[in-house]
Amino acid sequence: MARDVKPRRKALNTALAWAAGLLIFFPILWPILTSFKTEGDAIASPPVLLFFDWTLENYAVVQERSDYMRYLWNSVIIAGGSTLLGLLVAVPAAWSMAFVPSKRTKDILMWMLSTKMLPAVGVLYPIYLMFIQMGLLDTRIGLVIVLMLINLPIIVWMLYTYFREIPGEILEAARMDGAGLREEILYVLTPMALPGIASTVLLNVILAWNEAFWTLNLTAANAAPLTAFIASYSSPEGLFYAKLSAASTMAIAPILILGWFSQKQLVRGLTFGAVK
Amino acid sequence: MTSVTIRIDGQDATDTPPAKRGLAMVFQSYALYPHMTVARNIAFPLRMAKMEKAEIDRRVRAAAEVLNLTDYLDRRPGQLSGGQRQRVAIGRAIVREPKAFLFDEPLSNLDAALRVGMRLEISELHERLGTTMIHVTHDQVEAMTMADKIVVLQAGVIEQVGSPLELYRAPRNLFVAGFIGSPKMNFIKGEEAARRGAHTIGIRPEHIDVVENGGVWQGTVGVAEHLGSDTFVHVHDTGLADTITVRVPGEVSHRSGDRIGLAPREDQIHRFDAQGLRIG
Numbered sequence: 001m002a003r004d005v006k007p008r009r010k011a012l013n014t015a016l017a018w019a020a021g022l023l024i025f026f027p028i029l030w031p032i033l034t035s036f037k038t039e040g041d042a043i044a045s046p047p048v049l050l051f052f053d054w055t056l057e058n059y060a061v062v063q064e065r066s067d068y069m070r071y072l073w074n075s076v077i078i079a080g081g082s083t084l085l086g087l088l089v090a091v092p093a094a095w096s097m098a099f100v101p102s103k104r105t106k107d108i109l110m111w112m113l114s115t116k117m118l119p120a121v122g123v124l125y126p127i128y129l130m131f132i133q134m135g136l137l138d139t140r141i142g143l144v145i146v147l148m149l150i151n152l153p154i155i156v157w158m159l160y161t162y163f164r165e166i167p168g169e170i171l172e173a174a175r176m177d178g179a180g181l182r183e184e185i186l187y188v189l190t191p192m193a194l195p196g197i198a199s200t201v202l203l204n205v206i207l208a209w210n211e212a213f214w215t216l217n218l219t220a221a222n223a224a225p226l227t228a229f230i231a232s233y234s235s236p237e238g239l240f241y242a243k244l245s246a247a248s249t250m251a252i253a254p255i256l257i258l259g260w261f262s263q264k265q266l267v268r269g270l271t272f273g274a275v276k
Numbered sequence: 277m278t279s280v281t282i283r284i285d286g287q288d289a290t291d292t293p294p295a296k297r298g299l300a301m302v303f304q305s306y307a308l309y310p311h312m313t314v315a316r317n318i319a320f321p322l323r324m325a326k327m328e329k330a331e332i333d334r335r336v337r338a339a340a341e342v343l344n345l346t347d348y349l350d351r352r353p354g355q356l357s358g359g360q361r362q363r364v365a366i367g368r369a370i371v372r373e374p375k376a377f378l379f380d381e382p383l384s385n386l387d388a389a390l391r392v393g394m395r396l397e398i399s400e401l402h403e404r405l406g407t408t409m410i411h412v413t414h415d416q417v418e419a420m421t422m423a424d425k426i427v428v429l430q431a432g433v434i435e436q437v438g439s440p441l442e443l444y445r446a447p448r449n450l451f452v453a454g455f456i457g458s459p460k461m462n463f464i465k466g467e468e469a470a471r472r473g474a475h476t477i478g479i480r481p482e483h484i485d486v487v488e489n490g491g492v493w494q495g496t497v498g499v500a501e502h503l504g505s506d507t508f509v510h511v512h513d514t515g516l517a518d519t520i521t522v523r524v525p526g527e528v529s530h531r532s533g534d535r536i537g538l539a540p541r542e543d544q545i546h547r548f549d550a551q552g553l554r555i556g
Contacts, residue, residue, distance in 0.1 A: 167307065175294055
């Protein structure tokens, strides 16, 4: 229900909303702007906001100094691979917890989530040593496995929540109509859960893309993703702000674009009208 | 399942998966597939049975015609009214040409007017298809009007099986007696029952006459419900039970507080023993 809002009040609200939005966006906007500055302008005091000599030089230097595409490719494989592997494990897990729950289902879910409370650094040594033994250090497959494992609780939780909203009767009806488990999941469950699965995939890709602790600690050169690419530009001395910003912008650009295009899909709900 | 077998049409179906039992089910919530059009909803069981496309189309059209859904075949369940969704659910059941239909309270989500309409539609469909329908309901009017045979269940125990009129005329126990018939049968315990050789006697509201003077029982009129064709008079202070309900044909002018006499038709009195079972 729309409330009767006076024009002045409305303008104020709009201004406040824009201010809040800009404040949240600023940490992303600032490096993007800085990436187009010369190193001199980048550290100018007071800082210049928009009126500087726009240049693409930083991007050229960054690309020349390090092979962006290799890092990007590593990021894509690690984020995409860990998400796909996670889905393969999480869909059946969430399916059974949502549709064939037991007395302990809630406890299992809580226990799974509780593993996220553990500080990652607490298991760094064991995992590091295991990786050395198994020869997984600085390999993409090693990172895919680790990132899949650390994000698995979130994938299972999200899918569980989405699956729970699908009435079990619809799946029973499908079984009654002659659908086997494969058809039931393919033709009924998946299309109905698609918005949920899509947002789970997107969120997980973003989490894996941004993950910096394990990717920095378990890689050196071969499997280093974009997080390592950015990190290589932070140095204690020298004028590197603009180049660091250019590297950051290049690292977040793909995920930013992906998020922008998929936001509609995330919001859409398909289950409406199924029952009653 | 260890000690029982399920037989459908003479065939042991205990280990047969639900889809292979030749039964079609209509769910209380309809359980339609929200992402499919009406046509695809109805076609789903046929697609699962790997039927030819032309035959699927033919059957879907035929079902849609029977159920007045032809104009809605391209819509999704979300764009339909409650009654239409109900018909889609029935359509999905009839295309399979099952040996029997299972209806799980299919009318309980509809409003009162629609429920009466759908009740008739399902009865007519039953006439036309001639297929057995097992219809679960809590509504005794539905049961009485639609059924050839009623199975009254209480907490998983079969209380009585019979035609609607058999159940009405000779309920086997107190539960069935109270369940079938509207308004509910009056139950009287104590002296009046003992005098007739029973622990409890029951008499339906339509089997008690109101008399101006005398009568076997006397009481004070509480509320009179006027339905036009009938009047339900609720009588208090009879010394028999809290309230005795009497059904009087047509309009009568009994007012709250009037003293009236009641004359039960002795041959219509049902007698039950201490366990609640029918005597005689």
